[in-house]
Amino acid sequence: MIDKRVATLAEAVADVADGATVLVGGFGNSGVPVELVHALLEQGARDLTVVTNNAGSGETDIAALIRERRVRRIICSYPRSAGSVWFEQFWRRGEIELELVPQGTLSERMRAAGAGLGGFFTPTGADSQLAEGKEVRVLDGRRQVFERPLPADVALIKADRADRWGNLVYRTAARNFGPTMATAAARTVVQVREFVELGELDPEAVVTPGIFVDRVVEVA
Amino acid sequence: MIRPLSPVDMARRVARDIPDGSYVNLGIGLPTLVADVVGPEKEIVYHSENGILGMGPAPAPGEEDPELINAGKQPVTLLPGGSFFHHTDAFVMMRGGHLDVSVLGAFQVSEAGDLANWATDEAAMPPAVGGAMDLAVGARRVLVVTTHTTRDGRPKLLSRCTYPLTAAAVVDRVYTDLAVLDVCPEGFVVREVAPGVTPDELQAVTDARLAFAPDLTVVHPG
Numbered sequence: 001m002i003d004k005r006v007a008t009l010a011e012a013v014a015d016v017a018d019g020a021t022v023l024v025g026g027f028g029n030s031g032v033p034v035e036l037v038h039a040l041l042e043q044g045a046r047d048l049t050v051v052t053n054n055a056g057s058g059e060t061d062i063a064a065l066i067r068e069r070r071v072r073r074i075i076c077s078y079p080r081s082a083g084s085v086w087f088e089q090f091w092r093r094g095e096i097e098l099e100l101v102p103q104g105t106l107s108e109r110m111r112a113a114g115a116g117l118g119g120f121f122t123p124t125g126a127d128s129q130l131a132e133g134k135e136v137r138v139l140d141g142r143r144q145v146f147e148r149p150l151p152a153d154v155a156l157i158k159a160d161r162a163d164r165w166g167n168l169v170y171r172t173a174a175r176n177f178g179p180t181m182a183t184a185a186a187r188t189v190v191q192v193r194e195f196v197e198l199g200e201l202d203p204e205a206v207v208t209p210g211i212f213v214d215r216v217v218e219v220a
Numbered sequence: 221m222i223r224p225l226s227p228v229d230m231a232r233r234v235a236r237d238i239p240d241g242s243y244v245n246l247g248i249g250l251p252t253l254v255a256d257v258v259g260p261e262k263e264i265v266y267h268s269e270n271g272i273l274g275m276g277p278a279p280a281p282g283e284e285d286p287e288l289i290n291a292g293k294q295p296v297t298l299l300p301g302g303s304f305f306h307h308t309d310a311f312v313m314m315r316g317g318h319l320d321v322s323v324l325g326a327f328q329v330s331e332a333g334d335l336a337n338w339a340t341d342e343a344a345m346p347p348a349v350g351g352a353m354d355l356a357v358g359a360r361r362v363l364v365v366t367t368h369t370t371r372d373g374r375p376k377l378l379s380r381c382t383y384p385l386t387a388a389a390v391v392d393r394v395y396t397d398l399a400v401l402d403v404c405p406e407g408f409v410v411r412e413v414a415p416g417v418t419p420d421e422l423q424a425v426t427d428a429r430l431a432f433a434p435d436l437t438v439v440h441p442g
Binding site: 030031080081087088098100101103104105111127128143170172173174175207 | 269271338339354
């Protein structure tokens, strides 16, 4: 029998190791698995590499992880936003490493990892500083930069509903990085608003099939 | 007397160039005004890089859905026929050349169509790029809307960008408060000027050599 549901947030993140690479879903405040990130904070893993679009704002979720010195390195596209005070403070003091990646490249690097690919050439950023140190080729008449896959140990994402097989449906724009991150991590942990019975999700509407999901926890 | 276009008039002028039925991404800032001034006779499908096609206007106060936001993190709505998809697909649409038009803001544009709109040389702030580079390389037509000069009067249209590039040779047309310019093999060609602007005056606030179209006209925003 397959049952990926776990009872508590603590159980969901119990074995995240120090030094792990952790993908965290969300775009701005949409689709951020806030409760899972808080559980990770309590769990205590440190020296983390966090991959996420923004670098947190205010005092919650990723901002809290940074404030509590759990994040050694952040890989993201847009760390600067209203309220990203903890990231900015740590960055200015040189206490956090930043790898800046164009947003589509960030997503595609995770897709490549999940798809078993060795990387890809993209025109995005090929003529920019972000291509420095990377291989650039002219392909089909365009300069393109080689980008490596971005695999991870753990993905923390948020969906709307799940069944015990881990099939997921999402809600509005909260989907964002979730489906791609779910494919790219050795272990994908999902918080959902609601568990449903097996067979209750319309198979035509399932966005993330359960094969990509390891643990699901309900956060009402 | 020079009468620079207001931001809304700049947006109106851009809107006139967007054909009915287009799939369009509007960058953060000035470009977002375009959606407010496109006439009801056109059906335009707006794309947002966080996974929305058919994005509608801001919701009425109290109707906001905190998860239904645009790329600028502002609450939006979904129009009938709209759809949600994940980030990788959103960027497939952008990078893969599926969007008809991308309207972007700029710090600088060069006469070769190089765009600088993601970083200045300010070292005090951490760098941030978001989707700027994907938007610049992917759309079939890249339109830039920006003031002609910086707040302190320095030209934004240059022979070469001095700020870090977003992408090289991507901009098709530039709409400023003083002119509409095409990026052509020979450099900037001015198509339209704001009321009262003479060619000499425009050249004086531009750091690239301008050519003027033989049929140069005054901008009509509406």
